[in-house]
Amino acid sequence: MVQNLKHYTIESTLGTGGMGIVYLARDTKLQRLVAIKLLKPELVSDPNRKSRFLREARAAAALTHPAIAQVYDIDEVDGTTFIVMEYIDGRTIGRLIRDGELDLIGAVEIACQVAEGLAKAHDSGIIHRDIKSDNIMVTKDGHAKLLDFGLAKLLEADTDMDTAAADPADLTRTRTQDRTQTMPGAVMGTITYMSPEQARGQELSPASDIFSFGIVLYEMVAGERPFKGDTPLDTMHSIAFEEPKPVTLVKKNIPPQLHRIITRCLRKRREDRYPNAHALADDLKGVKQELESGTRTRLPAGTRLLGWIEWLKTSFPYGPKGVAILVAALIVSAVFLLTKLQWGNMIGPAVAFFFIYRALRNKRQRMLKAFVKKVSALPEVRAIVIKDDTVTVALDKAPAKTYIRITSLIDEINEKRFIGKQVMPVIRDDLSEAEFRNLLKTAGVTYARDE
Numbered sequence: 141m142v143q144n145l146k147h148y149t150i151e152s153t154l155g156t157g158g159m160g161i162v163y164l165a166r167d168t169k170l171q172r173l174v175a176i177k178l179l180k181p182e183l184v185s186d187p188n189r190k191s192r193f194l195r196e197a198r199a200a201a202a203l204t205h206p207a208i209a210q211v212y213d214i215d216e217v218d219g220t221t222f223i224v225m226e227y228i229d230g231r232t233i234g235r236l237i238r239d240g241e242l243d244l245i246g247a248v249e250i251a252c253q254v255a256e257g258l259a260k261a262h263d264s265g266i267i268h269r270d271i272k273s274d275n276i277m278v279t280k281d282g283h284a285k286l287l288d289f290g291l292a293k294l295l296e297a298d299t300d301m302d303t304a305a306a307d308p309a310d311l312t313r314t315r316t317q318d319r320t321q322t323m324p325g326a327v328m329g330t331i332t333y334m335s336p337e338q339a340r341g342q343e344l345s346p347a348s349d350i351f352s353f354g355i356v357l358y359e360m361v362a363g364e365r366p367f368k369g370d371t372p373l374d375t376m377h378s379i380a381f382e383e384p385k386p387v388t389l390v391k392k393n394i395p396p397q398l399h400r401i402i403t404r405c406l407r408k409r410r411e412d413r414y415p416n417a418h419a420l421a422d423d424l425k426g427v428k429q430e431l432e433s434g435t436r437t438r439l440p441a442g443t444r445l446l447g448w449i450e451w452l453k454t455s456f457p458y459g460p461k462g463v464a465i466l467v468a469a470l471i472v473s474a475v476f477l478l479t480k481l482q483w484g485n486m487i488g489p490a491v492a493f494f495f496i497y498r499a500l501r502n503k504r505q506r507m508l509k510a511f512v513k514k515v516s517a518l519p520e521v522r523a524i525v526i527k528d529d530t531v532t533v534a535l536d537k538a539p540a541k542t543y544i545r546i547t548s549l550i551d552e553i554n555e556k557r558f559i560g561k562q563v564m565p566v567i568r569d570d571l572s573e574a575e576f577r578n579l580l581k582t583a584g585v586t587y588a589r590d591e
């Protein structure tokens with residue numbers, strides 16, 4: 141194994157993929173950990189292909205977004221090209237699915253983040269080309285990171301092969317075939333996530349990424365892939381012509397809205413898919429909010445009104461009582477106004493002002509209370525301590541879905557308007573018994589599991 145590449149010292153192997161080996165390394169100049177992908181020499185032997193790839197890689201390196209793993213550098217030593225990128229301390233979505241560690245809310249939360257990352261890339265004119273569950277990682281604190289932006293360009297044949305082949309019989313002589321011949325192992329995995337136009341060897345567009353994203357989303361929520369075949373050609377046929385089984389039939393309790401989102405990503409004709417990843421992210425956010433508040437919007441206006449009243453009850457000071465007091469105050473001031481009592485003109489606005497002030501002042505407290513209620517229901521949570529702006533959650537173990545859940549609930553609080561500072565989550569699954577006992581002695585313990 142190589143030990144050093146320029147000023148990078150290899151520490152261990154992170155994994156192997158179709159394009160080469162990925163190492164964990166230390167950047168000795170900046171003193172930080174990085175991931176280094178050593179490209180197989182045959183990928184960059186053709187100078188044209190290499191220069192096209194370098195152009196794409198430079199564009200990808202210019203992308204910065206919290207949901208995109210940053211490319212730091214591309215370099216060469218003794219004819220070996222390597223890519224230096226952000227090291228992601230976490231697991232791929234593929235791994236999380238196999239480990240059964242994604243629940244519905246976790247999957248939708250990750251999907252929202254990924255869709256936003258994609259939207260950013262597409263806005264900058266960059267197509268990922270290889271969206272799949274192994275190219276998305278989730279960090280220990282629940283943040284999604286898209287890997288390998290634009291790298292799939294390396295696996296593509298020359299552009300003069302770009303002739304369209306609409307007939308499935310022609311699948312055999314397209315760019316896809318070229319990929320299958322040159323890298324059978326790599327493409328087997330990737331074929332599963334191909335868009336119909338990709339399977340036909342047509343030119344790719346942002347809509348192709350949206351299709352592949354739809355496959356990942358399907359897989360995350362259903363636990364299985366939408367298009368399956370015994371051979372690569374069968375899979376491609378299924379992608380090009382078959383309708384996948386609705387996720388709502390594969391698994392119970394999937395909101396119909398999520399089924400609609402997936403279906404819209406997986407339309408065969410690209411013009412029938414989401415016009416862009418922003419629209420997709422917006423729809424996913426809607427589902428996320430519904431899942432988190434426990435409501436569903438296929439519901440008609442009447443039911444939505446009930447949901448709204450429910451929201452009013454929970455987000456108002458003193459809950460339903462508060463609503464009643466406000467309504468009473470409004471009625472009293474209306475009476476004053478109607479009977480033309482002079483000070484009646486003042487009382488309405490004053491009461492309203494008081495309530496708005498109270499609502500904003502107490503909102504953070506109420507949201508934290510709701511947070512404690514939700515999080516303390518998770519069996520692995522041992523204690524929750526809220527001190528000033530820091531919320532510490534002590535856990536027995538921390539499966540990814542719990543991390544995602546907790547950080548996304550905190551993010552949600554911080555997105556709301558309230559009087560006070562933003563809330564900082566601290567998630568600990570590594571406390572010793574002594575540390576845990578000390579934690580319980582501090583002020584601000586709002587929940588402790590009976591042990």
Ligand SMILES: Nc1ncnc2c1ncn2[C@@H]1O[C@H](COP(=O)(O)OP(=O)(O)OP(=O)(O)O)[C@@H](O)[C@H]1O
Binds near residue numbers: 158162225232326
């Ligand atoms: N930036 C990174 N930080 C941490 N681990 C990484 C990083 N990039 C890749 N890995 C790990 O290395 C493994 C192999 O990655 P690689 O991209 O080579 O393969 P792949 O995604 O399965 O296939 P492809 O070559 O089509 O991208 C990944 O599954 C992941 O576990």
Ligand SMILES: [Mg+2]
Binds near residue numbers: 157274275287288
């Ligand atoms: Mg990869």
